[in-house]
Amino acid sequence: MRGLLGRLSGRRERRVGLFVDGPNVLRSEFDVDLDDVRAAAADRGRIVVSRLYVDEHATPGLIQAAEAHGFEVITTSGDVDVKLGVDATAAAVKGDVDLLAVASRDMDFKPVLETAARRGVDTFAIAPGTYGRSDALRSVAHDAVTLGE
Numbered sequence: 001m002r003g004l005l006g007r008l009s010g011r012r013e014r015r016v017g018l019f020v021d022g023p024n025v026l027r028s029e030f031d032v033d034l035d036d037v038r039a040a041a042a043d044r045g046r047i048v049v050s051r052l053y054v055d056e057h058a059t060p061g062l063i064q065a066a067e068a069h070g071f072e073v074i075t076t077s078g079d080v081d082v083k084l085g086v087d088a089t090a091a092a093v094k095g096d097v098d099l100l101a102v103a104s105r106d107m108d109f110k111p112v113l114e115t116a117a118r119r120g121v122d123t124f125a126i127a128p129g130t131y132g133r134s135d136a137l138r139s140v141a142h143d144a145v146t147l148g149e
Contacts, residue, residue, distance in 0.1 A: 018051070052074070053084040084102075101126060
């Protein structure tokens with residue numbers, strides 16, 4: 001319905017790219033539900049990219065659960081941050097998304113959000129909880145939310 005209303009009013013619904021830093025978000029102390037992460041992003045537009053980045057230590061159960069929640073799971077043997085940062089920046093630079101959402105507590109993604117903003121892409125920081133919130137990400141993003149608040 002939202003897409004139809006957007007077309008009728010001459011506005012296109014925002015295309016959202018959601019990139020989740022698994023090792024920093026899916027920690028037992030945060031108790032994050034992937035549905036809550038998706039819902040936060042979906043409130044801001046139509047999700048066109050939904051990726052969860054994990055390292056080689058991710059359990060098959062976690063991977064299956066993420067896929068069941070609609071995430072494409074990207075497993076890397078190297079640094080998850082590097083792969084997520086490159087992919088998120090590419091999505092913004094290529095114009096694949098209108099809003100770049102990054103779920104993390106890692107300030108390493110600050111340059112990714114800054115690059116997206118310079119390209120005219122809205123940015124959205126999703127923190128896994130108050131304890132896991134990066135003030136650097138919140139301050140550079142156009143919009144931010146802390147799960148559980």
